[in-house]
Amino acid sequence: MSTEIKIEQDVLADNRANATRNRKTFGDFGVFVVNLMSGPGSGKTTLLQRTIEVMSRRLRMAVIAGDLETSRDADRLSGRGAPVIQVNTNGACHMEAHQIERIVASFDLANLDLLIIENVGNLVCPAEFDLGETERVTVLSCTEGDDKPAKYPLMFRESSLLLISKTDLLPHVYFNVDAAIADARAVHPGMQVMQLSAMRGTGMEQWYDWLAARAKSARAK
């Protein structure tokens, strides 16, 4: 058991070293990088479809889409105004910093303002792996239930922003928005929260403005 824990610490330490290099690179070039995380089916890809269509006119942006298998997310995201690179993790439950490092090596970072990394759909493991992002964002769809921040606290603790998604479905599900936000803020005091429906396009402006302001600030540094 102690060997197992030691090795896991080595894996995390290696990942942290790679992430630190990535963060320095992104900082040097003034690129704002979002690590977008959630359980499967929270609506990350639909959110990104809309986000690319709108934000690629305001910023120079790129997307890295992580999945265990298939290129379905990249297929859905491509042709909307920004380059999209699919990473297959070959069954692994999270993305790691070395995967980002390898992809980013081929990017023209001097001409990039915003990079969004769509992580594997998993509310647990991705939170343990720093990718070198500037900010982490967690998406929680109201169809998943308001108990998720308390039951899966790490991801909420580690994210700057919580997007409560699929709000068009709120009339049809039992989801207490106030309870979800209170639980998120119990594990992460002061956590910023936005409610939106990417499908309907409601509540999206605050998200776009959040991205634009942070990209501007990253470039100014």
Added chain:
Amino acid sequence: MSTEIKIEQDVLADNRANATRNRKTFGDFGVFVVNLMSGPGSGKTTLLQRTIEVMSRRLRMAVIAGDLETSRDADRLSGRGAPVIQVNTNGACHMEAHQIERIVASFDLANLDLLIIENVGNLVCPAEFDLGETERVTVLSCTEGDDKPAKYPLMFRESSLLLISKTDLLPHVYFNVDAAIADARAVHPGMQVMQLSAMRGTGMEQWYDWLAARAKSARAK
């Protein structure tokens, strides 16, 4: 990297040994054991609330509920007619066979027909860990999207039965039931599929009958 893989194989091999012991124990006592898996928020707990209320009158049953933290699932499940034991994985993304072994040691297995293990909400990692169950069942809510069997194939490949849940929400979401079933059967030919809404109580009888028939068959062996 080879050390890391070696250790992971050791962890899985240890787990497999524990699972084999569990499976023999369950077989000796004729207990039918379900490992119920899904992403977070697919409705496993609501399904189990209903299932306990109905099936605890037909069978002697118990439930083990796995979560990273909190006792929320056990709180929701208790007092409905069956003993419920909560396991906290302390942040780990899946349950392991040794946890089941330890809990089951205190059970009166000679007087148990059905044990349902509610795994951690995660569509990836739990599929890699055999618990010694008789059958695996995957729950996929229609709100998660019909692309999940193709994107997260291992869990669907390893489960005997797919429950498509929250069908009351089908009119409000884009979910092609036929496409989801076709994709599930592409990774798992002949996979059995049921559609149900635990919230509305529709489609539940086929699930109850499935449990009852298999519990009877396990006892007869």
